[in-house]
Amino acid sequence: MATFSIDDIRDALGASLLGESPGLAESFSAVVNDSRVAEPGQLFVALATDARDGHDFIPDAVSRGIAGVLTQRQDILLPEGVWAFLVADTAFALGELARHWRLRQRVRSIAITGNVGKTTTKELTAALLSQRFAVHKSPSNFNDNIGVAMSVLGLTEAHEVGVFEAGMDHLGEIRRSCQIALPQIAAVLNVGPTHLERLGSLDAVAQAKAEAIEALPDDGAAVLNADDPYVAAMAEKTRARVLTFGLNPGATIRATDVRTRGLSGADFQVSLGGRGVQAHSPLPGDRLIANALAAITIAVAFGLSIEEAAHALSRAEVPLRLQARAGVNGATLLDDSYNASPASVLAALGVLSEMPGRRLALLGDMLELGSAEAEGHRAVGERAAQVVDALFTVGPRGVQIAVAAKAAGAARVRHFDSKDEAAAELQRLLAPGDILLVKASHGLALSDVVKELVT
Numbered sequence: 001m002a003t004f005s006i007d008d009i010r011d012a013l014g015a016s017l018l019g020e021s022p023g024l025a026e027s028f029s030a031v032v033n034d035s036r037v038a039e040p041g042q043l044f045v046a047l048a049t050d051a052r053d054g055h056d057f058i059p060d061a062v063s064r065g066i067a068g069v070l071t072q073r074q075d076i077l078l079p080e081g082v083w084a085f086l087v088a089d090t091a092f093a094l095g096e097l098a099r100h101w102r103l104r105q106r107v108r109s110i111a112i113t114g115n116v117g118k119t120t121t122k123e124l125t126a127a128l129l130s131q132r133f134a135v136h137k138s139p140s141n142f143n144d145n146i147g148v149a150m151s152v153l154g155l156t157e158a159h160e161v162g163v164f165e166a167g168m169d170h171l172g173e174i175r176r177s178c179q180i181a182l183p184q185i186a187a188v189l190n191v192g193p194t195h196l197e198r199l200g201s202l203d204a205v206a207q208a209k210a211e212a213i214e215a216l217p218d219d220g221a222a223v224l225n226a227d228d229p230y231v232a233a234m235a236e237k238t239r240a241r242v243l244t245f246g247l248n249p250g251a252t253i254r255a256t257d258v259r260t261r262g263l264s265g266a267d268f269q270v271s272l273g274g275r276g277v278q279a280h281s282p283l284p285g286d287r288l289i290a291n292a293l294a295a296i297t298i299a300v301a302f303g304l305s306i307e308e309a310a311h312a313l314s315r316a317e318v319p320l321r322l323q324a325r326a327g328v329n330g331a332t333l334l335d336d337s338y339n340a341s342p343a344s345v346l347a348a349l350g351v352l353s354e355m356p357g358r359r360l361a362l363l364g365d366m367l368e369l370g371s372a373e374a375e376g377h378r379a380v381g382e383r384a385a386q387v388v389d390a391l392f393t394v395g396p397r398g399v400q401i402a403v404a405a406k407a408a409g410a411a412r413v414r415h416f417d418s419k420d421e422a423a424a425e426l427q428r429l430l431a432p433g434d435i436l437l438v439k440a441s442h443g444l445a446l447s448d449v450v451k452e453l454v455t
Helices: 006-016 054-063 090-104 118-129 145-152 173-181 202-209 228-239 285-299 306-315 342-353 371-389 398-407 420-428 448-451
Strands: 019-020 043-045 068-071 083-087 109-113 135-137 161-165 185-188 221-225 242-247 251-259 266-272 275-281 322-327 332-336 359-364 389-394 413-416 435-439
Touching: 006 083, 006 090, 006 109, 043 054, 043 448, 054 068, 083 090, 083 322, 090 145, 090 173, 090 322, 109 118, 109 173, 109 285, 109 420, 118 135, 118 161, 118 285, 118 306, 118 342, 145 161, 145 173, 145 185, 161 173, 202 228, 221 228, 221 285, 228 242, 228 398, 242 285, 251 285, 266 285, 266 306, 266 413, 275 285, 275 306, 285 306, 332 448, 342 371, 342 435, 359 371, 359 420, 371 389, 371 398, 389 398, 389 420, 413 420, 420 448, 435 448
Parallel strands: 043 068, 068 083, 109 161, 109 185, 135 161, 185 221, 221 242, 242 251, 332 435, 359 389, 359 435, 389 413
Antiparallel strands: 019 083, 251 266, 266 275, 322 332
16 A cells, blocks of 8 residues: 655655645555545545545545645645645646556556456456466556556555556546556557547547557557457557457467357467467356457466466456346346445446446445445446446335436436336346346345346
8 A cells, every 4th residue: 555755745746736734744654535435644635526526525534534635725724733735636646646656666567448348357367467476456447547546556565566457538548547557568458439429430549549558668568459450550559569369360369269158158279379278268258258368468478378378267266246147038147136335336337338238237225325325326327327228226225326327318217116026027128148237235135036037
């Protein structure tokens, strides 16, 4: 966990530090941007976003004993003994703190980007490299500039490798993430028709993804999808070593003889330089072979042999709580019905977003959240609107998810009065190729719905 002295803060912020008001502490034990998890001695970064202004939560952070605040507002009054650092932009300053911390760590880092599959590939990559190295990975889908910064701040001297996701919704975002994480290896999985409303064309999306490749040092490695022409063309954008993966005969690391085993994963032959080895991916379906190949290629770039990487893949345990189960009418259920919190539901929606087929979700109440109840359900609804083709909700608090999703632009949302009504409707609605996520707190007993929908 990142620790900073006062001089470290000054060095890290540099010209972006506009002023400071001294407190009593000589150092900070960690950097946080959520007042709810703030602890004594930490530095609280007040982020001002479209959704909320972190400056409003400074009193809560102070009440929890934080020793300093990073702020972009001059009108903030703090009690004696709490440091205040004034900057023009707290989000940029947070990135500078993380970059400073990254430079102090003797690790090699990886940036993984693409329109889909980032989280899955990150988890697989971490699992493969953990066979030889001490690995730190970004939590959940922390892939915007703030998430990357907080992930980098989680590095310690014990780590040898950092695996980070790099997402984007505008040009320059991945470039900034790479300025923070300083990757030696960057992988681009795919370029697809997301972000077109902001960027306007697939060429612009490819330009944004290529920022990860352009950020590489000359002695780094670019890992590119040979089956995606937009991604393959990025080889021209770097002087780093290029390794490609895919089904394409020209790929550096190639998969052949793919045999799917349903929800049990897929078997395939993976080859490098004429050497072939049998491999097994724990991910369901042939559409996710690319994620496995990307992880193998990154591992090879780190020095593992193709045999070592394939063996590690077969033993990889991707830490996902949800279970993929065969459902009625040829659908697949992602069953995570036992329990739920805002963080775990958001993580599950991240998994759903990477699955092929029509994406559906049945979500319900998240219990025992106290004062965070409304905010938690709203956040889930907003994320669901970005992921699902159709959202179904149950429970008195599930209504909050539905309302938030509709407000965020979800086209198809329906709330059920009971789980029995939901089960009956979904039995009629589910079709071959559909992926249905089921998740809520245990008190709603959505496991009963799952029982009705599995074959």
